[in-house]
Amino acid sequence: MSKIHYEKVTCPDCRRQGEFKVYDSINIDDETRFDRNFKRKIIDSDIFLYSCPSCGSKFYIEYPFLYNDIKNNFMVWCLPDMASEAEIENIKKVDMRTYNGTLRIAIGKFEFIDKLNVFENKLDDLAIESIKTFAFSKVSDEDKKETKSFMFNGINGNTKNLEFVLIKNDESSKLINVPLGFYGEIKSRLKEKEVKGFDIIDQASYYNYIEND
């Protein structure tokens, strides 16, 4: 079951109050049963859109939520881009020893989607981050300067490539392909340390969980 509560919201346009549904946690299996487009609604931020019942003004309300995928055995805390260090530390402190799946914290929408693409494909995000470093090295200097996000896009069913997508500041994007065979090679070579509890695994941090030879 997802956990929800309602919050009173004052419309910035007409100053009238309304109620906004807030998801503290999302059980994606349950939600998809009722609405098969629910994941799309998270990714497109539809569930964060408030529409004022009095004047019809619409605005986004971003907040942290816990995404729970029971079928694929992972949970991701998705925090807004401006999440504070204290907020992140509080989540890391939660004792999750009784949970035997993968636990991550994602900052911002792109990192969140990246994690879904990794774990829904039953891949290891440390290996993906390692390959990402390699894939990003193939990007031109010009594109590097314009990069807003570089995320894992999944496995292309036709070409059997790992797809990475570079999102530029102007929101245009470019695909970078890496042969799927590369994944097995990297994965078998990586000596990984255990990630305990919720943590951020991204380009800046993944190396902390890899043992050096």
Ligand SMILES: [Zn+2]
């Ligand atoms: Zn209003």
